[in-house]
Amino acid sequence: MxxxxxxxxxxxxxxxxxxxxxxxxxxxxxxxxxxxxxxxxxxxxxxxxxxxxxxxxxxxxxxxxxxxxxxxxxxxxxxxxxxxxxxxxxxxxxxxxxxxxxxxxxxAGIGLDVEMVDETVSMDIIKLICTIREAEWVVARKEQSLERLLMVFSAKESAFKAFFPLMNEYISYLEFELIWHEATRQFEGRLLTNIRAGYGEGYTFEVGCKKFAQYVYTFMSLPPV
Ligand SMILES: CC(C)(COP(=O)(O)OP(=O)(O)OC[C@H]1O[C@@H](n2cnc3c(N)ncnc32)[C@H](O)[C@@H]1OP(=O)(O)O)[C@@H](O)C(=O)NCCC(=O)NCCS
Missing domain, CATH: 3.90.470.20 (4'-phosphopantetheinyl transferase domain)
Structure with missing residues (x-):
């Protein structure tokens, strides 16, 4: 297969x-x-x-x-x-x-996440995982909205994996916000809360996003401290 x-x-x-x-x-x-x-x-x-x-x-x-x-x-x-x-x-x-x-x-941390595109992503999760600004981007192009939602979801799972070991605590989907930049095909992430010393509200990071066959994958790294 x-x-x-x-x-x-x-x-x-x-x-x-x-x-x-x-x-x-x-x-x-x-x-x-x-x-x-x-x-x-x-x-x-x-x-x-x-x-x-x-x-x-x-x-x-x-x-x-x-x-x-x-x-x-x-x-x-x-x-x-x-x-x-x-x-x-x-x-x-x-x-x-x-x-x-x-x-x-x-x-200081690595994030990586892969999601199969035809695996069940329901628009129902939009309220759980997206800030208002992210949700506006997701629904702005109707024909792309499911894929955009999957991109945001995957990027947030990547960010979760990168940040989790730094604090050993769960961070919620709404504790950071992602803005898509089409030219570089990456999200600019911004912390909306203070996670720990060195990673305060307003801290920014980048999450790349690519497609491969029927998959979307996202990846990021935090600069060394
Ligand atoms: C842990 C989590 C990120 C895994 O993501 P997923 O899309 O379901 O599954 P993936 O295949 O991408 O990742 C699974 C791998 O993540 C790793 N993982 C699990 N928990 C982890 C954690 N707390 N920190 C870092 N990596 C973790 C493991 O290696 C796991 O694979 P393994 O069980 O075979 O070792 C997700 O299931 C989860 O629990 N998220 C927390 C929920 C939440 O509040 N998320 C907020 C995100 S902002």
Whole structure:
């Protein structure tokens, strides 16, 4: 099924490790026993597959920054536990998984999210995830509104993954706002609340957004501190 899907080229610079895996790569033998312990015996096949190819993409991304043989465990809030001095993110959807990592000297946080376009995004979530300004952008072009909503949703999931490890607390969808710039095809993000020292209200960041086959993916990194 994944034959011919090709691959996503790293959207990050060469200091970052990036990898994509597909369900064609699924093989539980690629995981460390400590990682497999996070898969409940009751996990359905889809969950086994996405967890496995996500971890495999993460191992491969780490190897690109010369880190090998490191099992990636899970924290109390399901976040991946990266090797000391490393930040990263994992995402999976449909048949693909993506992972990106970097040394803290190159990034304070990484966000990455992939969503399958025909997977159920309902306009109903617009009020939950969009500020008034974002909602206006989403509905401004009727024929693109579902795709725009998915772009905002994915960009917010990316931002969540980048910021979460910095504070170990959940940030809500409405605690930051995204403005789309068509020329650069990226969102300009702005914090609407104070998250922690160095990331106060008004802090800005960029979230890139691209399409690949039937997927939308978003990516970002926070500058090193
Ligand atoms: C965690 C979350 C971002 C995952 O996003 P998703 O689109 O459902 O799924 P993805 O495949 O893209 O990402 C899943 C991966 O995210 C990572 N992840 C999970 N929790 C995380 C956290 N707290 N911080 C960072 N990464 C996390 C994991 O690696 C997970 O994969 P794994 O379970 O195989 O290890 C999302 O489910 C979630 O819970 N969001 C919080 C809800 C919320 O309030 N969001 C506000 C966003 S502004």
């Amino acid at each position: 994944c034959k011919g899907l090709g691959g996503i080229v790293s959207p990050f610079n060469n200091n970052f490790g990036f990898s994509m895996k597909t369900t064609a790569d699924y093989d539980e033998k690629m995981l460390y026993p400590e990682e497999l312990e996070f898969l409940s015996l009751k996990a359905v096949q889809k969950r086994r597959s996405e967890f496995c190819i996500g971890r495999s993409a993460a191992h491969s991304a780490l190897s690109k920054i010369d880190i090998n043989k490191f099992p990636i465990l899970k924290g109390a809030n399901n976040e991946p536990i990266w090797p000391p001095g490393i930040v990263g993110a994992i995402s999976h959807s449909g048949e693909i998984a993506l992972a990106a990592v970097a040394r803290k000297e190159n990034a």
